[in-house]
Amino acid sequence: MALVKHTGGCHCGAVRFEVLNSPDLQVFQCNCSICTKKQNHHFIVPKNHFTLLQGSHNLTTYTFNTHVAKHTFCKTCGVQSFYTPRSNPDGYGVAPHCLDPGTVRSITVEKFCGEKWEESMKAHKCIRDMSKLAADTQ
Template identity: 35%
Template sequence: MHYTGTCHCGAVAFAFDAELDELVRCDCSLCGKRNALMATVPKGNFRLTRGDQALRLYRWNSGVALHYFCGTCGIYVYHQRRSYPALLSVNACCIDGFDPESLPLRRVDGRSMTTVAAPDQ
């Protein structure tokens, strides 16, 4: 199925093709604070249609996962996963006309994921 979406202010827009069968909620320290419902999308099926310059990148822990948010409105848009870099997690609440309650929710125990100590620790 084809989907489109934007951040809150519209500066960032995207499109992707995927069959969504569930949403994911992670409770790691980052996901727990942003409280996002994430849709899993193959990286090759996702494209930015507007706003590459508006995106800001946030890295933490190992620095492998790439978390993108809009630099204007601050909305988390998507991230490239650390454990499965061929997959993106897209903020389902940013998908146009999509009802997040239409799919089952899978909870991920991110709190138990390993963290990487800072180099000076």
């Protein structure tokens, strides 16, 4: 899989990041309570494919329920451009709509039933592996 460097950030520009991923994004559309309210569509990457370029001082975090997911967002504009998902606490969920234009070739959206999270995680074939590095990209 050929990786490209995507850049992005929040609305006000205080938070900026870069992420290595395919130009063809596999995006999850979850229907859990918080993802529904925020329309949190995201793709998952390993932690070492994500670099926060600026704005760590401008981030705040919201957690609930199991407190595994870390919903980080900009204190100024309120935009969540990335977060630590419960499904992949060793990676990041990145919002494709917060990427700068020019590096995304395609987006495939997969619905994920977060209302039945445990059951959905057991049934999903590869979501947990998305935050792991493939042997040829290490």
